[in-house]
Structure formats: structure tokens, C-alpha cells
């Protein structure tokens with residue numbers, strides 16, 4: 612069993628499709644181990660995406676992630692990290708396979724509906740960044 616972190620980004624929250632995205636996870640063998648809606652601060656977003664700090668799009672990324680509430684989810688299941696990445700689709704929704712979350716709910720490379728941890732190690736760090744142990748059940 613693995614755990615991974617998903618974030619439903621501000622664009623998808625604003626489109627009122629939280630339930631539709633959660634259904635993709637539950638219908639594909641992933642379980643919700645924790646879930647909460649938060650407003651990220653610029654400090655939160657900057658720290659969460661610090662690996663991208665030198666990228667030209669970093670400012671836009673922080674601005675976008677703080678533009679409205681997000682839903683932070685811990686997903687649990689067999690191969691949860693890879694399974695979630697498959698369900699999400701490519702970073703650029705124009706390149707995402709049909710039937711993926713980004714193909715169906717995202718409009719652009721920055722407003723791309725969801726985040727998902729890209730390795731088991733990052734998943735552990737990202738879960739610890741947002742959740743206390745007693746919140747993950």
C-alpha cells in the first residue's frame with residue numbers, strides 16, 4: 612500500500628468539480644485517507660514548490676496556487692503514486708490522454724486542475740507538509 616498527495620487546484624475548485632475529481636480516485640481503487648480545503652499563503656506555495664524556485668514560471672505558479680482555495684487529499688492504494696499520475700494525465704492538458712482528469716477539467720499548463728506527487732519520497736514529504744499524523748486515517 613502506498614500513500615500519495617493530490618491537490619485539487621484553484622481552477623478546478625472554482626469550477627465546482629471537487630466531487631467529480633474525487634470520484635475518479637475512488638472509482639479507480641484509491642481511498643481517501645484525508646481531505647481538507649485550505650487557502651494557501653504565498654509562503655506555503657513557495658515552500659511547497661521550492662524545487663521550481665529557479666524556473667521562469669515560479670512567480671506565476673505561486674500566484675495561481677494562492678488565487679483561491681485548494682483541496683488537499685491523501686490518497687491510499689496499491690501503486691498510489693503511479694496510479695494517481697496516470698489518472699491526472701500530462702502536465703499540459705493539451706497533451707493529456709483522453710479521459711484523464713487534466714484532459715477533462717483543465718484549460719492550460721498553469722491552471723491544470725490537479726497536483727500529484729511524482730515519487731514515493733516526495734509523497735511522504737508532501738503529506739507531512741500539510742497533514743499531522745492524526746489526520747491521516
Ligand code: GDP
Nearest residue numbers: 668671672701702720721722723725726727729
Ligand atoms: P506536474 O508534476 O505534472 O504538476 O508538473 P511539474 O512538477 O513539472 O510542474 C509543477 C507545476 O508547475 C505544473 O503542474 C504547472 O502548474 C506548473 N508549470 C509547469 N510548467 C509550466 C510552464 O511552462 N508554465 C507555467 N505557467 N506553469 C508551469
